Amino acid sequence: MLLADKNNIINLLRSDYEFNQLYPQFIQALARKHWTPLLVAKKAAEFLAAEKNVTILDIGSGVGKFCLGAALHKPFATYVGVEQRKELINYAEATRELLQLENVSFIHGNFTEVDFTRYDHFYFFNSFYENLNGTEKIDERMKYSTELFDYYNRYLFKQLEKKPAGTRLATFHSVEKEIPEAYLVVGSAISNLLKFWIKV
Numbered sequence: 001m002l003l004a005d006k007n008n009i010i011n012l013l014r015s016d017y018e019f020n021q022l023y024p025q026f027i028q029a030l031a032r033k034h035w036t037p038l039l040v041a042k043k044a045a046e047f048l049a050a051e052k053n054v055t056i057l058d059i060g061s062g063v064g065k066f067c068l069g070a071a072l073h074k075p076f077a078t079y080v081g082v083e084q085r086k087e088l089i090n091y092a093e094a095t096r097e098l099l100q101l102e103n104v105s106f107i108h109g110n111f112t113e114v115d116f117t118r119y120d121h122f123y124f125f126n127s128f129y130e131n132l133n134g135t136e137k138i139d140e141r142m143k144y145s146t147e148l149f150d151y152y153n154r155y156l157f158k159q160l161e162k163k164p165a166g167t168r169l170a171t172f173h174s175v176e177k178e179i180p181e182a183y184l185v186v187g188s189a190i191s192n193l194l195k196f197w198i199k200v
Contacts, residue, residue: 013069013072013073016037019038020035022098023091023095027063027091030138031065033136034136035062036062040172040189044194044196045074045077046073047196048074048122048123048170049070049074049121052077053077054121055077055079055119055121056077056079056120056122057121057122057123058080058123058125059122059123059156060082060124060125060127060128061083061106062081062088062138064083064088064093066123067079067080067081067096068095068096068101072101075103077103080107081106082106083107083108085141088138089108111156112152112155116160121170122160122168123171123172124171126171128156129173132146132149133146152178156178160178160199161180161182167199168196169197169199170194170195172193172195183197183198183199183200184197184199184200186198
C-alpha cells in the first residue's frame with residue numbers, strides 16, 4: 001500500500017497519532033519518549049533546511065520519524081538517519097517506502113562510524129540518554145553505561161567542532177554536553193526543549 005497521495009499525506013501530518021499508525025503497536029507505544037513529535041520535526045526542518053539541497057544527518061534516528069516528517073514538510077533537502085538497531089532501521093525503511101520518499105535514507109550502524117564531512121547540518125534528539133541509570137530504554141538488547149554516554153558526547157563534540165562556520169544543529173531534549181562553544185543558540189521552541197544552533 002502506497003501513501004503518497006496528497007490527501008493521505010495531509011491526513012498523516014495532522015497529528016502524531018495519525019502518523020504513528022504507520023508503525024506496529026509496540027513501536028507506537030514508544031513514541032511519547034523516543035520518537036520525534038511532528039511539530040518538532042517541522043520546526044527543526046524549517047531551520048535546518050532553510051536553504052535547498054542541503055544534507056541533514058539525524059544522529060540516532062530510531063524508526064525514522066524525524067527524517068520522514070521533515071522530508072514531507074521540507075522536501076528540497078536530503079535526510080539521512082543513522083541507527084544502530086537493525087529492527088528500527090527496517091521499520092524506518094518500510095515507512096519510507098510507503099511514503100515514497102526518495103530524499104530519505106537510513107544507515108544501520110553506530111554514529112561513530114559515519115563520515116560527518118558528508119553532511120551539512122545535524123539533528124539530535126538525545127539518543128545517548130538511554131545510557132544513564134533510571135532512564136526509559138527502547139529495549140534491553142543494547143549495552144548501556146554512563147561511560148558510553150560520556151564517550152558518545154565527547155565524540156559528537158569533536159565531530160561538530162570540526163565542522164565549518166555556518167553549520168546548523170537542532171537539538172531536542174539535549175543536556176548540551178555535546179555542543180562546542182563555537183555553536184551559538186539562535187532560537188528555540190517547544191518550551192525551550194528544541195534549540196537551534198549555528199557555528200560561528
